Amino acid sequence: MNVFGDLLSGFATVLQPEYLLYAIIGVTLGTFVGVLPGIGPALTIALLLPVTFSLDDPIGTFIMFAGIYYGAMYGGSTTSILLNTPGESASVATAIEGYQMARRGRAKAALATAAIGSFVAGTISTLLLSLFAEPVAKLATTFRASDYFALALLAMVAVTALVGRSLLRGLLSLMLGLFFGLVGIDGLTGQARFTFGTTELLEGIDVVVVIVGLFAIGETLYVASRLRWLPTTVEPIQPGTPTLSRDDWRRSWGPWLRGTALGFPFGALPSGGADVPTFLSYTYEKHRSKNKAEFGKGAIEGVAGPEAANNAAFSGVLVPLLTLGIPTSATAAVMLAAFQIFNLQPGPQLFDQNAELVWALIASLYVGNVLLLALNLPLIRVWVKVLQIPRPILYAGILVFATLGVYAATGSINQVFIAYAVGVIGFGMRHFDFPIAPVILGLILGPMMEMQFRRALLVSNGDMTVFVTRPLTVILLALAVVALLVPYLPRIIARLRGRSGDDAGEPKKLVFAEDD
Amino acid sequence: MTAESEPERGPVAGRRSGWVLPAALLLVGIGLLIAAVNAAGGDFSPQGPRLAPVLVTGGWVVIAALYLVRYRHQNSEKDDEEPAGWKAPLGVVGCLVGFAIILEYAGFVVSAFLFIIAVSRVLGSRSLVRDVIVAVVLPLAVYFAFTRLLEIFLPAGVFPL
Amino acid sequence: MKRAVAVAVSAMLVSGALAGCERDSPGAANGSGPVKYPTKTVQLMVPAAPGGGWDLTGRTMQKAFTDGKLIDQSVEVYNVTGAAGTIGLAQLVSKNNGDPHHLMVMGLVMVGGVVSNKSPVKLDQVTPIATLTAEQEVIVVPANSKYQTLKQLMDDAKASPASINWGGGSAGGTDQILIGLLAKAAGADPKAMKYVAYSGGGESKAALLAGDLTAAVSGQSEFKDLVSSGKVRALAVSGAKGVDVGGGSPAKTIKDEGYDVELMNWRGIVAPPGVDEPTQQAITAMIDKLHTSEQWKATLADQGWEDFYKSGADAKAYFTSENQRITGVLTEIGLGG
CATH class of the missing domain: 3.40.190.10 (Periplasmic binding protein-like II)
Structure with missing residues (x-):
């Protein structure tokens, strides 16, 4: 009950007009910044840090930061859905089905399920944060390098659904992502890899640069190549249809809840963050959906799940940040810096020593969620108007913002050229029908797997048994094997049972299956 | 309903690429594999930084080879994909490169102005007046929003603000 | 420490005196007299992403300059991310060569980064101005x-x-x-x-x-x-004097434990190569003015940064000795070239 008392006093703090104003500023600013490709919440908060020195009001600052995060996440999904231009990795999964929905005139429904899903997930996960901060914090400190490796492997295997229609093309996309992830200085030894003697590649190829290139620039080039066959504006919205139909509600509930269940714990893990759970949620929804055929053509579950997951992840991220001072995402790292500016040390004692701040922050998450919903449901009508902008102007604007995003985030014109080069690759991939999402997947999970694998070996002095002696590692690896076999299980069982007729060309067909 | 009449980007798109694409992918993969092996200089310890590049590029080569083989086995080409135009994407790339080159010299406002006008032509716009208005208003608004609100400094260039 | 303060104070006096001269004789800037600096917006490069230590250093400097009205020109901060700052370093040397209005925040990490990344651009190519803080x-x-x-x-x-x-x-x-x-x-x-x-x-x-x-x-x-x-x-x-790291009393130093090691994670300011001696002095005077300002002192207290000020010849000597020491140890670890 104590928790609720604290939380109530947190609400009392946050609901003062001054703090409500901070929350509104944060949510609005975040939404607009999130719409710009390349400029995510971490960068925005970092840029606002110096401004907060002068505010000298930690509570107000953190309330605003939480608003920015939620707003930016939502803004990011808006452009992903409408224009297929996600600005950061957590919106990539949303773009897959969301954009297809928009192409079919269902942009309003996609935006609505994203907004309401974010609200539901944000509210539930904030509740979880209020109640279970302590036990969840333990999660962050039980995972060792071998466990992280196993987890990353499991995630990689589990999201093979993203590979798409052709296994070979999907795998080639994945390899490209893994390759991008290798470029730059090796984190453990400081040695350069695939930099071809240039200084510019030492830092590696940033995920943001790849996403902006593959999506915003690649999509524009693709559109340009098909200009003659396209109407002058992007997409008319079906007039008079309700935002979310009864059927949409029915299909969204489950994904919202399951997305939350995935997002919250993943956010709490170091090197977690919001991207992996969004991909997992997408895959899971695709597997269990009754409308499997609709996936790839605009299934609402594929928007509802990932959107819930990426919002829930934020509350998860706050758990180790507040209880142990461990930032698990870029945004959290910047927030940690903000804590230190105000001379606050997040950690075991924060809840005791700065209870007012912590509970006000948590309460502000609820308030931020409500504000976001209140702001964005009416705004949907405004956002979809973006699609009525004449195509040449719309894409010119996208290119300006894409360039600007990369330039502002890296400060280097050479990174802009890298983004353009990636954009040309993205165009080629679209033209030859290679799936885009596996590239992002490889880029995120590849380095995680490699680093943790090598750290585990380093720590164990090269003893490979480290991967089979820790129970947690073993369980996760076993799950990975199961996840790998699940799609083939029916065929394997059929085979073991009767070796019935169709097995002659079967193995080949499995490997090369063009349509699944 | 334009949505319906819009051509689908179906699974058949891209099969027209012939053997050139798989072969090119294979060649790039082999090149990268050679670079990875050379960089390793014989050190392939699992703890070291040189194994992963070899594994990834090796995997690339194997998959690209399978892709090539598979193409040869299955020649069921379909011709129902709409032909892609090459001029417009090339034009867009040209505009982008020009934009990036002059950005730091001419400044954001001027270079974005030129870029928007140029690229909207390439993308088939026929109303110059509208484009010019957008090309003036958008960069100015963005410039002030970024430099004044976000404190991200964009090149001011020749245009004194 | 005492010496640094003395240097700072005398530098401030000098710079004050110089400023005075200038006001008296407006033509001085053209002749052999002191250089007028800054004459336009000062661009301060932070060679790392927003939110880190260098970024905070750069942005608090900007704030102190502006709030304290220490110079009559504005200060702009921009970020160039990457590779322990070596990408920013390369840019400073190639693009801003000889331009005294481009300064860069840097520190010990960059000294190490140049070595371990085998950066083609070395730190001795730039013009050291001052070290500011250390942790x-x-x-x-x-x-x-x-x-x-x-x-x-x-x-x-x-x-x-x-x-x-x-x-x-x-x-x-x-x-x-x-x-x-x-x-x-x-x-x-x-x-x-x-x-x-x-x-x-x-x-x-x-x-x-x-x-x-x-x-x-x-x-x-x-x-x-x-x-x-x-x-x-x-x-x-790792410092010369123990600080409280959460235990309630100052922790022991490495020296207290019997090992002759002292290492401060310091941060400082450099100018591009090709800046002439009088201009270097003018830049140093500007940073001296910053260091002695109330705003900067307040910043140090707020951020919990240790004052680690060395400027002019002191800074040059310190850069050189740190460069040698760090290059040496990284080479021994096996990270050097």
């Missing part, structure tokens, strides 16, 4: 560790290097440099020290608590709360 490093072990003192830890590190898993920030960074210096001082082989690099303090914190690491090295403020709540134990700090 001590702290060495911590989990609360249940058998190591009570640094000596016990180093004895084991010497006897069986493979049994100690050291953790900290990026490869070739301050944390690994400290371990290298410490190993050398303890008579152990710096190259044999097993160092596990993590990106950022969070990951190594989690790894220490989860049991992957024997000991972690980090900036002194990083572990404060974990130390004061008893989850980890601080063995030593």
